[in-house]
Amino acid sequence: MMVVDDHPIWREAVARDLTDEGFSVVATADGVAAARRRAEVVKPDVVLMDMRLSDGDGARATAEVLAVSPNTRILVLSASDERDDVLEAVKAGATGYLVKSASKPELVDAVRATLEGRAVFTPGLAGLVLGEYRRIAQSPKAKDGDAATPRLTERETDILRYVAKGLTAKQIAAKLSLSHRTVENHVQATFRKLQVANRVEATRYAIEHGLDK
Known part of the structure; x- marks a missing residue:
């Protein structure tokens, strides 16, 4: 580093x-x-x-x-x-x-x-950033792009919410009573659908679409 x-x-x-x-x-x-x-x-x-x-x-x-x-x-x-x-x-x-x-x-x-x-x-700064992303997501420009938003399954949406909160795959697996490997497969499938490269970009997507709540 x-x-x-x-x-x-x-x-x-x-x-x-x-x-x-x-x-x-x-x-x-x-x-x-x-x-x-x-x-x-x-x-x-x-x-x-x-x-x-x-x-x-x-x-x-x-x-x-x-x-x-x-x-x-x-x-x-x-x-x-x-x-x-x-x-x-x-x-x-x-x-x-x-x-x-x-x-x-x-x-x-x-x-x-x-x-x-x-x-x-x-602490405190995360809320500031979340608020800014929500503001951007709610702008007319962002809404114009809604038709291109990928469709996630209910399970993928649940997992993305936990990713946005910073949970590891192991922690998500425990929350949803799934295997660690199943969660990792869902995470990778979600990343491919959203065309994002990593958890940070996925978290930003979740924030922009209100999935972090």
Whole structure:
């Protein structure tokens, strides 16, 4: 993984903490340009991204990193919990957003969840993001596309709801009294129908169509 932050002491401390927890920190960067250059070389699984950088902001850096390493997942770790910062980061492609007041165990859990493809947000910020997606989904433009919406079975819809809530396949299997393999098959079938690549995109679909409730 890679840590992007313009404060060297904080950047190195976070990198050290993550290394101590068994993560492989392959690079660090202090700004947009450096993040792009290093991501293009090391292709990190996860980037821990600050929103205030030496030569721009975290949203721009997120877009730049994903342009050269599209399979990378971006988890924002920022001092800011401003609505615009959160939404800009998510729109740029970030899969989660934590504020820097998060504890070390919370950060470690968030990085692990991000590696698994789950969306992670500081409590309170998730509601903000959900609200924004609902607003977009209810716009006239979104409604115009309803006819193209794929049809999911009742079982697929149930499973997608649980995916949107961050449950693992094993947890979903227990909830629905199904085998782990059956749930995984349903998840993959749902992803194919929705033409999404992973749980993060599926979660966004669920949010946009009100399945996260």
